[in-house]
Structure formats: structure tokens, C-alpha cells
Amino acid sequence: MSDEQAGSTRDDSDPLAEAFTYDGGRIDPGETANIRYGISETYLGDPVRIPVTVINGEQPGPTVFLSAAAHGDELNGIEVVREVAHDWDHSELHGTLVCLPVMNVPGFLAQERYLPIYDRDLNRSFPGREGSTSARRMAHRIFTNFIEPCDLGIDFHTSTRGRTNMLHVRAKVDDRLVNRLARAFSSNVIIAGEGPSGTLRREATAAGVPTITVEMGKAHRFQRRLIDRALTGVASVLAEFGLHRESSVHWPGWRTVIDDENEKTWLRADAGGIVDMKHGRGAFVRAGEVICSITNPFKEEDDIVSVEAPFTGLIVGVLENPVVYPGNPLCHLVGLSEVTRTALERERTETSSRSELHSTGEDFDDDSAD
Numbered sequence: 001m002s003d004e005q006a007g008s009t010r011d012d013s014d015p016l017a018e019a020f021t022y023d024g025g026r027i028d029p030g031e032t033a034n035i036r037y038g039i040s041e042t043y044l045g046d047p048v049r050i051p052v053t054v055i056n057g058e059q060p061g062p063t064v065f066l067s068a069a070a071h072g073d074e075l076n077g078i079e080v081v082r083e084v085a086h087d088w089d090h091s092e093l094h095g096t097l098v099c100l101p102v103m104n105v106p107g108f109l110a111q112e113r114y115l116p117i118y119d120r121d122l123n124r125s126f127p128g129r130e131g132s133t134s135a136r137r138m139a140h141r142i143f144t145n146f147i148e149p150c151d152l153g154i155d156f157h158t159s160t161r162g163r164t165n166m167l168h169v170r171a172k173v174d175d176r177l178v179n180r181l182a183r184a185f186s187s188n189v190i191i192a193g194e195g196p197s198g199t200l201r202r203e204a205t206a207a208g209v210p211t212i213t214v215e216m217g218k219a220h221r222f223q224r225r226l227i228d229r230a231l232t233g234v235a236s237v238l239a240e241f242g243l244h245r246e247s248s249v250h251w252p253g254w255r256t257v258i259d260d261e262n263e264k265t266w267l268r269a270d271a272g273g274i275v276d277m278k279h280g281r282g283a284f285v286r287a288g289e290v291i292c293s294i295t296n297p298f299k300e301e302d303d304i305v306s307v308e309a310p311f312t313g314l315i316v317g318v319l320e321n322p323v324v325y326p327g328n329p330l331c332h333l334v335g336l337s338e339v340t341r342t343a344l345e346r347e348r349t350e351t352s353s354r355s356e357l358h359s360t361g362e363d364f365d366d367d368s369a370d
């Protein structure tokens with residue numbers, strides 16, 4: 001734990017701040033640029049342009065990208081990146097921030113996860129390729145100009161439509177720098193793994209740019225509490241890597257890294273019907289506890305299917321749209337060590353004694369603000 005609380009690490013090996021360059025453009029130290037960068041063309045032949053803000057500090061330091069909306073309907077990250085880019089004071093910045101709040105502009109305009117028409121997944125298309133599909137060409141323009149020049153990156157996502165996630169980090173923790181980055185973000189939960197082929201975090205990491213994914217909440221919403229938590233994570237990362245030397249690294253109070261040692265499962269429905277979910281994201285459930293029941297308009301009390309927790313753990317992701325076919329996911333449950341369980345229960349007891357609002361789990365209640 002000592003390295004997580006050690007504060008900023010200084011790297012003064014490079015005495016001069018450098019310009020950030022992309023595709024013929026240049027942002028010198030001390031400059032900020034708001035760029036609309038063309039990555040494709042519409043049916044009318046007009047450019048499809050993504051917003052990019054590059055903030056180059058006067059002092060030398062690492063180059064870090066913050067990206068969101070690779071899935072066009074995942075909005076929480078857009079607000080995180082926007083606030084970092086435009087509301088924060090970067091006058092003492094050591095290094096460069098490359099802010100990409102909306103990567104999948106066609107999906108964002110349509111409020112859809114995928115690139116419209118061919119339903120291509122931009123976040124399975126990295127690092128992209130010239131002369132390939134529309135998605136890969138867009139990915140290539142983004143990757144070569146704004147990802148490859150960076151030293152680190154954070155890509156923000158939410159759950160898929162109809163479900164919600166507690167805030168957590170996904171990271172290839174067996175990579176030393178990725179692990180340091182994941183821990184610096186200071187989430188309670190880190191899920192280990194390199195991620196599917198074509199995802200920005202996996203391909204950026206493979207290309208030498210250690211990158212984590214942050215999952216937070218649900219699509220189509222701004223969820224203020226999660227956004228604030230993510231902003232704390234970004235500030236902590238910028239402190240850890242010496243970009244903001246006046247800030248300090250945040251410790252989340254307890255942390256669990258979910259790897260192959262941990263029990264984890266997506267619980268799936270074995271009956272079609274309407275789901276009465278008893279717990280929200282971030283809830284702690286004991287083995288045998290009822291997580292939800294599945295019913296339909298004709299079912300008698302006896303026919304109701306109860307779904308119980310197969311082991312004691314934490315609900316990281318959960319269904320919100322309460323209808324299922326057999327086989328549809330109900331919740332993502334991860335097992336916790338005894339030590340983590342104790343820490344989590346202590347935190348929740350302390351929190352609930354301070355405020356009744358917080359007693360149901362991570363931030364189960366913040367959906368009332370949506």
C-alpha cells in the first residue's frame with residue numbers, strides 16, 4: 001500500500017517540454033488547442049470530425065490521453081473528459097493531456113452504441129487500418145494521431161443499455177505500468193485481464209501505451225456521483241505520474257483485484273419473464289441470498305423463479321431493464337476475500353451511520369437523480 005500513498009513521482013529526466021504534433025498540426029508547450037479532427041466522411045461527403053482538446057503544459061512530463069464514447073450512447077465519460085479539459089486549472093501542468101470526449105461521433109449523434117448502418121463496433125476496431133472497413137479507418141486516424149504519441153491512457157465506458165455497472169477499472173495488471181495506472185485510479189474494484197481483441201485499451205497497451213478502461217454506470221445518462229468519483233480517479237492518476245504535482249494520490253479505503261483466483265460469474269436467467277431485482281450495483285450479497293425473482297403476468301406465487309447468489313460477493317454489474325429471455329444476463333457477481341469483505345462492511349456501516357441515503361450499496365440511490 002505504501003506506493004499508493006507515496007504521492008507524486010517526479011521524472012525530471014527530460015529537461016525541456018516538447019511540442020505535441022499530429023497529422024501536420026502542432027501544439028507547443030504552454031498552448032491549448034481545441035481541434036475538430038476529420039476521421040471519415042458522411043453520405044453527403046462532409047467531414048465526420050471528432051472533438052479533441054490538447055493541453056500542453058509549460059513543464060515537461062508524460063503525455064496522457066483521456067477518451068470516451070467509443071460506444072456512442074455511453075455518456076458519463078464524456079462529462080468526465082470535458083470537465084478535466086475545460087473546468088480544471090492546468091496552469092501548473094507537467095506534461096500533456098490529450099482529451100477525446102467523443103470518439104464515435106456517428107454513434108453519439110444517433111445515440112447508439114455502435115457505428116450506425118453496419119453496426120460496427122469502434123471498440124473492436126483498434127488499432128485500425130488504412131484501406132479497411134469504415135470503422136477501422138476511423139480507428140486508424142484516432143490511434144495513429146492521438147493514441148500512439150501518448151505514454152498512458154484512460155478509456156471511459158458504461159454498461160451496455162439496459163444494465164448498469166458499479167465504477168470499476170479493467171486492466172492488464174500483469175503489466176507493471178498498467179498495474180500502477182490501475183491502482184492510481186483508486187477504484188475499489190479492479191478486474192484483471194487484457195480485454196477483447198480490438199479494444200482501445202488492449203491495442204494501446206500492446207502498442208506500448210499502458211491503458212485502462214473505466215466502467216461506470218449506465219448508458220444514456222449523466223450520473224453525477226459516478227462522474228465525481230471518476231474525476232477523483234483522474235486527479236489521482238495525474239498526481240501519481242507527476243502531471244499535477246500539487247495534488248495527491250487517492251486511496252479508496254479498500255480495494256480488490258479480481259483475477260483468476262476469485263470466483264466470478266454472470267448469473268443468467270433460466271426462465272423468460274419479468275425480473276424483480278432485489279439489489280443494485282455495488283451491493284454485497286451472501287451465498288444463498290435471493291438476488292432477484294422472475295415472474296410473468298400469469299404466474300402464481302408457486303411458479304415464481306428465485307435466483308440465489310451461488311457465493312458471497314459483490315454485484316459489479318446488474319440488469320435494469322426488467323425483462324429477460326432464458327440465457328439473458330441478470331448480474332455480474334464477483335467473490336471477495338474475507339479481508340476485503342470486512343473492510344467493505346466496515347465502510348458501509350460507517351457510511352450508513354453518517355447518512356441513511358448511502359445505506360443500500362455503492363450508489364444504488366443516485367439513479368433517482370437521473
Ligand SMILES: [Zn+2]
Pocket residue numbers: 070071074123156157158
Ligand atoms: Zn463501452
